[in-house]
Amino acid sequence: MEQEQGGRDLSSRRMVLYSFVHFDRSMRVRWLAHELGIEIEERRLDYAGGEHRSAAHLARHPFGLVPVAEIDGRCLWESVAICQALVEQRPDCGLEIPPGAPGREDYLAWLMFAGSTFDAATFEVFHPTAVRPDEARAKAGMARLFPLLVQLARHLHERDYLVAGRFLLPDLVLGYSLQLLHLIRVLKDYPALEAYRRRLAERPAAVASRVFSRTL
Ligand SMILES: N[C@@H](CCC(=O)N[C@@H](CS)C(=O)NCC(=O)O)C(=O)O
Numbered sequence: 001m002e003q004e005q006g007g008r009d010l011s012s013r014r015m016v017l018y019s020f021v022h023f024d025r026s027m028r029v030r031w032l033a034h035e036l037g038i039e040i041e042e043r044r045l046d047y048a049g050g051e052h053r054s055a056a057h058l059a060r061h062p063f064g065l066v067p068v069a070e071i072d073g074r075c076l077w078e079s080v081a082i083c084q085a086l087v088e089q090r091p092d093c094g095l096e097i098p099p100g101a102p103g104r105e106d107y108l109a110w111l112m113f114a115g116s117t118f119d120a121a122t123f124e125v126f127h128p129t130a131v132r133p134d135e136a137r138a139k140a141g142m143a144r145l146f147p148l149l150v151q152l153a154r155h156l157h158e159r160d161y162l163v164a165g166r167f168l169l170p171d172l173v174l175g176y177s178l179q180l181l182h183l184i185r186v187l188k189d190y191p192a193l194e195a196y197r198r199r200l201a202e203r204p205a206a207v208a209s210r211v212f213s214r215t216l
Pocket residue numbers: 024025026052064065066067077078079080
């Protein structure tokens with residue numbers, strides 16, 4: 001029978017973070033851990049050797065993906081779900097709009113947009129450009145990404161952050177994707193997005209986690 005894990009305390013100041021490389025989606029969790037003062041023990045899995053398909057890793061993540069954050073022996077998966085679980089256990093961190101507070105619906109909408117709609121569209125361009133070059137796929141990906149970039153640039157032209165006028169978890173989730181797009185030179189025609197990216201990059205936790213470093 002499946003072990004019941006719900007409701008456990010996630011307030012530990014330490015985590016083990018499983019990833020392949022520095023810039024995969026583990027980056028979101030790494031950046032947030034720096035924001036929250038959580039110490040990270042990094043464990044890199046051997047992607048080429050298929051270590052993520054091993055029984056040991058499938059016991060951590062049901063689909064054999066990264067990131068996984070192990071906290072007090074409990075394994076959390078899906079980068080945005082890990083981040084949300086961590087911020088909601090720390091109401092004082094101010095990175096969430098909690099249930100019942102004004103703006104909660106907008107917070108959720110931007111969190112989901114950043115973690116699903118925009119993440120998927122980003123990877124459809126990033127992967128065939130930087131990981132496994134395929135010009136036709138990259139072009140098709142750009143066609144899907146373009147309208148999102150245009151609307152996002154409009155939104156951020158008028159405000160410093162996605163929602164509620166301050167840095168919140170959706171900014172962190174989106175900021176990671178924007179950095180990937182910056183590295184493959186997709187943001188250069190969107191000054192509002194570049195300015196927003198620079199604003200996020202100035203955060204001490206972003207510097208410490210090297211999320212906005214110049215190379216992959
Ligand atoms: N939505 C998931 C995506 C997880 C994901 O696709 N991770 C990639 C690395 S960034 C992976 O594990 N790929 C291995 C594979 O596809 O076999 C999340 O944000 O955690």
